[in-house]
Amino acid sequence: MITLEKVSFTYRSGQRALQEIDLNLEGGDFIAIMGENGAGKTTLAKHLNGLLKPSQGRVLVDGEDTRKVSVARLSRKVGLVFQNPDHLLFSETVKDEVAFGLKNFGFAPEVVHNQVTRTLEALGLSEYAETSPFLLSGGERKRVALAAILATEPDYLILDEPTIGQDYQQKERLRNFILQLYSQGKAVVMITHDVEFVAESNPKVILLSQGRIVAQGPADSVLSKDELVKKASLVRPQMSRLFGELTKYGLPSDVVDVHRARILLEEKLSEAKVRVAQNS
């Protein structure tokens, strides 16, 4: 479990990035952290594996205070995937890139080999194993960066803006992949601006604004409230806007995903059909 207790953080420039954040993260959790640019999302993520230490309060990873443990040790449990893959790709081949973390953590060569093969397969990157990561497209590079972290099988996976530059099919695959991970008992935290992606995945949403948590709860209740969403400089997902207009027909306003929308609309339509049949 990762526990943040009244965590505040101030950069050396004097900028206050986080103020009194309380947060619990357990296996099986799926959390989306959303908020305006500069709200403190990435700063928060960097606290989870000890890259940044809180100015006040403390962060405990499985009971260990991040101030007292090295980043390398925390990184075995907490995998942080950075937003821009260009900040971490350096190897000659995709295979070597994915193996880098495993080697740093001291795994045996055959374990490294097996893990690399498995991870590349899972992310649909097997055909690029021997390719230079720099020859891949932006979206593919991003998946290599994800593979590089996933290969070490962290208990907690932190994804900074995973959907940027991914086409819709890739987003769909990413969603399924995340689903698989947290149903296996891993914790997944996703930092994102992508309301539609969040609406469809239905995680717990934490809204950050100016370094504070302004709201948290299930995606459908948080993302369907105009005043909350505006605070975090977001707009409601399309489905929520549509259902906001349809309340006069007795439909609920907190619908954000296609699946639930379909069930509700089907119900309404068949009711209407019955009524039409009765009238005629």
Next chain:
Amino acid sequence: MSLRTLEGFKFSTLKTPVHLLDPRTKFLLVIAVLVPALLFANIYVMIALLLSQVPLLFVGKVARRWALSLRAGVFLSALIFVVNLFTGSYLSAIALTLRFLVLLTSFSLFFMTTSPDDLGLALDRIGAVRWLSRRWLGYPNALSFTFTTAVRLVPTLAVDAQTVVDAQRSRGLELDKGNLLKRVRNYIPILIPLLLIAIRRSLELAEALESRGFPGKEGRTSLFQLKLRPVDYSIIAVSLAIIGISFWVYFHYKIPVL
């Protein structure tokens, strides 16, 4: 030495009398410090040169950050002192260490109080720079533009460097682990992404510039024009005098270390 060393060379937007001096004046002042510092290895000269810059640091409101850069320079100073102790007397070792501090201070003062834009403008006004630029790059402002851009990109690159370090540490990289060779190799995963980011960024910058019509037909004009004020003229006169006297003394007398 860390990135923090750079703090002592970073420009901050203030409007002190030192900031308002013409960049050319300030550059001449740097040379006026440089010339005697390099001609004479005398302890008194070094102390005088060092002290003479202190008021400017205070007037320019950069004394605190100068102290930061000094603190970062301590390691290098110690190295210079020890190396010179082996090759000469302890007095010359002191003099040479002081010389390093004098040079550090004058460059630090110059870069902390001169905006890169002003520097670019100043370079643009120097005929030799324009001529060279036209010969090599076919456009009179290209060299000064390159210089300004390079200076401008340093803080951006510093941010990137920090992110790359963070990203690789998150993958279990421990920079200060292992013997010397291992430690040097530890920097490969930092340097390669950083280099590629820089190259990619400059290509993008070039494309962005070209799509906005750079360099244009008539060459570049600028909104702000540099103008020498009476203060500048008097400082230029003093600087030239110092440089002249230094050379005169150097060719006529032999100055001992102490």
